[in-house]
Each structure stands twice: as C-alpha cells, then as structure tokens.
Amino acid sequence: MPRTTLAPTLALMLALASPAAATQEYILPTLFDVAGVAADDVLNIRADPNPTAPVIGTLAPDATRIEVVEERRGWVRVNTGEGSGWVNSRFLTYRTDVWNEGALPQGWQCFGTEPFWAFIPQGDSVVLGGPDTPNDMRKVQSVLSTGVFRDPTRAVVAEGMTLVSTPQLCSDGMSDRLFGLRAELVIQGNQPRMLSGCCSIQP
Structure with a gap:
C-alpha cells in the first residue's frame, strides 16, 4: 500500500521539477510568424476579436516578426497602420529567438x-x-x-x-x-x- 501511494507522488514531484514543466511558452509582448495560410491568401486583421468583425488590414502568408501585444480568447492584438486589430492566433507561431537574457531584441x-x-x-x-x-x-x-x-x-x-x-x-x-x-x-x-x-x- 505505501508503495502504490508514494510512486504517483514521486512521479508528480519529478514532473514538476523538470525544466520542461517549468518552461513558459511565451510572455507578451513577443514576435510571431504567420503560419498555415495558403500562399495565394492573406491573414485578415479584424477590428474586434471575432470572425465577423470588419477587416482593417491583412498580413502576407509569409509575414514574419509580427509584434503581438495582447491575447483574448484565441485572438491576438497586432498593430496595423495607425491603429490596432485582431488576428486569429491559430495562424501564428511564436518565435523563440526574441527575449534572451541580458539583451534587447532587434527592433526594440x-x-x-x-x-x-x-x-x-x-x-x-x-x-x-x-x-x-x-x-x-x-x-x-x-x-x-x-x-x-x-x-x-x-x-x-x-x-x-x-x-x-x-x-x-x-x-x-x-x-x-x-x-x-x-x-x-x-x-x-x-x-x-x-x-x-x-x-x-x-x-
């Protein structure tokens, strides 16, 4: 009985202590690349975070290093022109080369x-x-x-x-x-x- 009780507890402790479990995916703001958009299509930037909101801008299917400043229910805020809008986060992938210890990212x-x-x-x-x-x-x-x-x-x-x-x-x-x-x-x-x-x- 003690063996079956301690084994899951020990496994949980090891999992929580592992670097992978402690790694944060990202903290905003950070940079993203467009992903999963067809080469002959664009990614719409909408006025509000929903799929029926007016389109106020677009991102090219190969656009990279896009600054995301806010996240809301599967949508992310980006700047476009003199305003900001929302992009479906399903079509963005975050970059892992932005925030390095003791350094400033390019473009800061x-x-x-x-x-x-x-x-x-x-x-x-x-x-x-x-x-x-x-x-x-x-x-x-x-x-x-x-x-x-x-x-x-x-x-x-x-x-x-x-x-x-x-x-x-x-x-x-x-x-x-x-x-x-x-x-x-x-x-x-x-x-x-x-x-x-x-x-x-x-x-």
Missing part, C-alpha cells in the same frame, strides 16, 4: 510624447533625441533582465540615464495603436527628470 525602441522623445539602441550605445532636441548618444553600461525565462522586462543602464520597460498595454497618445511595453526613463544631471512612454519590438 522606446518613445513618448509631451515632450516628444525617442530612445533607440545603436550598437553598444543608445541615442536619446526628439524633434526639438539634438540627438544625445550615450554608452550602454548594462542591459538587465529579471532572470525569468522569456520575461520581456528590461532595464537599460547608460551613462547618466536608465530606462526600464515593463510588460503593460501602453498608448502613444497620438494614434490608436497599442504597445506591449511601458517605459520609464530617468535622466540624471543638473536637472534630473523622468519621462514616460511606450516601447515596441516591431522591426
């Missing part, structure tokens, strides 16, 4: 309004700029992450400033697009200040 950049600003990586530096200010390039000292597998949270520490981006739906205040990362930028110096905005990983 942050921006905000009031005032307008942009924070864009360039090699081993970042450029902070805006329409009314000259570009300010700073050396990146480190890119920090939480250590949680595929967690998009990042802190970029550069000379005299630090930007933290965290997973949260975010509006740029200028369009109907929604982004999956909220940004807080702290600038040090004689007049320290903090700027808020959004980040995107769309290439």
Whole structure:
C-alpha cells in the first residue's frame, strides 16, 4: 500500500521539477510568424476579436516578426497602420529567438510624447533625441533582465540615464495603436527628470 501511494507522488514531484514543466511558452509582448495560410491568401486583421468583425488590414502568408501585444480568447492584438486589430492566433507561431537574457531584441525602441522623445539602441550605445532636441548618444553600461525565462522586462543602464520597460498595454497618445511595453526613463544631471512612454519590438 505505501508503495502504490508514494510512486504517483514521486512521479508528480519529478514532473514538476523538470525544466520542461517549468518552461513558459511565451510572455507578451513577443514576435510571431504567420503560419498555415495558403500562399495565394492573406491573414485578415479584424477590428474586434471575432470572425465577423470588419477587416482593417491583412498580413502576407509569409509575414514574419509580427509584434503581438495582447491575447483574448484565441485572438491576438497586432498593430496595423495607425491603429490596432485582431488576428486569429491559430495562424501564428511564436518565435523563440526574441527575449534572451541580458539583451534587447532587434527592433526594440522606446518613445513618448509631451515632450516628444525617442530612445533607440545603436550598437553598444543608445541615442536619446526628439524633434526639438539634438540627438544625445550615450554608452550602454548594462542591459538587465529579471532572470525569468522569456520575461520581456528590461532595464537599460547608460551613462547618466536608465530606462526600464515593463510588460503593460501602453498608448502613444497620438494614434490608436497599442504597445506591449511601458517605459520609464530617468535622466540624471543638473536637472534630473523622468519621462514616460511606450516601447515596441516591431522591426
């Protein structure tokens, strides 16, 4: 009797402790590729997450690196033009090469309004700029992450400033697009200040 009781318990404990059981498939935002759409067809982007909603855009059958920022009942939100819409997740497959420990994905950049600003990586530096200010390039000292597998949270520490981006739906205040990362930028110096905005990983 003790043997039949302990065996399933031990098996369950081993299963829970295995890396495969602990691995998260993905955390949004992340990038997806279109899959399962015929070469002569397109994947519709709809105004709402249902199959009868109006079509507001399309994705090519071979489209890749599409940023998904929200998921709802088998549908996912993507940006299209100056707005956002919904795609049936059955026709998307997630990429495993997006969020690597201590690194930023290709295409990652942050921006905000009031005032307008942009924070864009360039090699081993970042450029902070805006329409009314000259570009300010700073050396990146480190890119920090939480250590949680595929967690998009990042802190970029550069000379005299630090930007933290965290997973949260975010509006740029200028369009109907929604982004999956909220940004807080702290600038040090004689007049320290903090700027808020959004980040995107769309290439």
